[in-house]
Amino acid sequence: MAGRIVETLEVGAVLAAPGRGPASGPALIRIDHGRIAAIEPLGGSGNGLMAIAAPVNAHDHGRGLRTLAFGAVDDALESWIPTLGREPKLDAYRRAAVAFARMAEGGICATNHSHGPQDETKILEEAEAVSRAARDVGIHVAFAAPFTDRNPLVYGDQKVFLAAAEPSLRPRLEGRLAPPKAVGDFLRLFDEMAAFEHENFSLQYCPVGAQWVSDASLAAIAEASALNGRRIHMHFLETRYQREWADHAYPDGIVRRLDELGLLSPRLSLAHGVYLTEAECELLAERGVIVSVNTSSNFRLRSGIAPVAAFVKAGLDFGAGLDAQPMDDDDDMLREMRLLYLNHRGFGLDDVLTPARLFEAACADGRRAVIGLDGGGRIEVGAPADLLVLDYAGMAPDLLSAKADPTNVLLTRATRKHIVRLLVRGKVVAEGGRATGIDRTALEAELLAEARANWNAAPPDDEATAAMKRAVRRYYGCGCHFGAGLR
Structure with a gap:
């Protein structure tokens, strides 16, 4: 379980509104029942610590064993997805808790x-294990329960893809062309998962992506969400191949079609949105949708650069996500925020993404995509005590001016090494570089031992993986996903 409950937190500075106002402090933050009860000024020069609202990872997959470990080497998403099958079977609790x-x-x-199921027949057991992991680690987790019912191999005509594949691979691929799952069964299973919810674990519907879920099923999920108020999270327009497929499949526009199906609402969050148009951004903003910008992942998987300038122009809310593919594989959210900022602040003298908008995205808008409206993502009386305490003195030993803007310091230098403590609902969940609820080092060693044993017992078929990647490249390279013929 997460660590001790904190009733008072003394810091040298409180940066309540990064980019919008100066830091205050020194201060004593009083916490009662998981919320900020008071922020009291203190005298003196302070202790060198700074409190900010804790950021949120608006899109991830919770893989305790990182993809490089099992040979899923960064590549274009479409040719990378087949390599995820190389992951050895792992204990679902360890897999989530380590992540x-x-x-x-x-x-x-x-x-x-x-959630990426290891065994779709055991999704209930996996959901329960992830719920336990969320409780023990102590962070908020929205479990996006996955559903797919079309395009199991590629976007478009599966028979054309079979023809693109080498003959030795075709029997393996044909085995994956099972009858589609029924959305009614999924919705009933989803309701069973509700038994695993607790204060740190909630459910969301996850039609995995428009290219993988039929219109009828998307409409059924949208209707269920409208009835019970639960959120929906899905991948959307991550790559140019998804964009090309969507333009072919929905000539009147895929975002317009999602709107017709009832999906677009403040309950929806979309991961990626790299290939959204300005007009689509405007419609999403009008409907109150939130997008997760996954900068590191989009670089690593060669997807492209999200049109954040269009998001800002349209007033489309967005958060920041790691997508289980952070730069350096280290889950450093402070570095991810900096990367997002540097990539989208604007070039030359063009000002696009301001520091204030960045922090609002990472701490407040992304939080709504996970938790909903709970007053979090800011430091003020009554807000949830989800606080990140940083060693500001360690970031700024050479600053000559006492008037230096601490927001600039954070955006230039802050990394995970400066994290002193993370509080969630007033509980210490990480301190001194270590999670407090579990022994991550020991659990990760167990996870790796299990991975090696299962890998050695059933090693992946390297030639089949390579053949699959060749077939994928041939299929998309010919434009088969938008109706062109196989060459």
């Missing part, structure tokens, strides 16, 4: 966990 603990150590107070 969540690394997030806590990287400064993350909440995450949208887009």
Whole structure:
């Protein structure tokens, strides 16, 4: 379980509104029942610590064993997805707990966990294990329960893809062309998962992506969400191949079609949105949708650069996500925020993304995508005590001016090594570089031992993986996903 409950927190400075106002302090933050009860000024020069609202990981997959470990080497998403099958079977609790603990150590107070099942017949057991992991680590976890019912191999005509594949691979692929799952069964299973909810664990619907879920099922999920108020989280327009497929499949516009199906609402969050148009951003903003910008992942998987300038122009809310593919594989949310900022602040003399908008996205808007409206993502009386305490003195030993803007210091130098403590609902969930609720080092060693044993017992078929990647490249390279013929 997460660590001790904190009733008072003394810091040298409180940066309540990064980019909007100066830091205050020194201060004593009083916490009662998981919320900020008072912020009292203190005398003296302070202790060198700074409190900010804890950031949120708006899109992730919670893989305790990182993808490089099992040979899923960064590549274009479409040719990378087949390599995820190389992951050895792992204990679902360890797999999630190690991932969540690394997030806590990287400064993350909440995450949208887009679950990737290891065994779809055991999704209930996996959901229960993830629920336990969330409780023990202590961060907020939204469990996005996955559903797919079309395009199991590629976007478009599966028979054309079979023809693109080498003959030796085709029997393996044909085995994956089972009859589609029924959305009614999924919705009933989803309701069973509700038994695993607790204060740190909630459910969201996850139609995994428009290219993988039929219109009828998307409409059924949208209707269920409208009736019970639960949120929906899905991948959307991550790559140009998804954009090209969507333009072919929905000539009147895929975002317009999602609107017709009832999906677009303040309950929806979309991961990526790299290939959204300005007009689509305007419609999403009008409907109150939130997008997760996953900068590191979009670089690593060669997807592209999200049109954040269009998001800002349209007033489209967005958060920041790691997508289980952070730069350096270290779950450093402070570095991810800096990368997002540097990539989208504007070039030359063009000002696009301001520091204030960045922190609002990472701490407040992304939080709504995970938790909903709970008053969090800011430091004020009554807000949830989800706080990140940083060694500001360690970031700024050479500053000559006492008037230096601490927001600039954070955006230039802050990394996970400066994290002193992470509080979630007033409980210490990470301190001194370590999660407090579990022994992450020991659990990760167990996870790795299990992975090696299962890998050695059933090693992946390297030639089949390579053949699959060749077939994928041939299929998309010919434009088969938008109706072109196989060459």
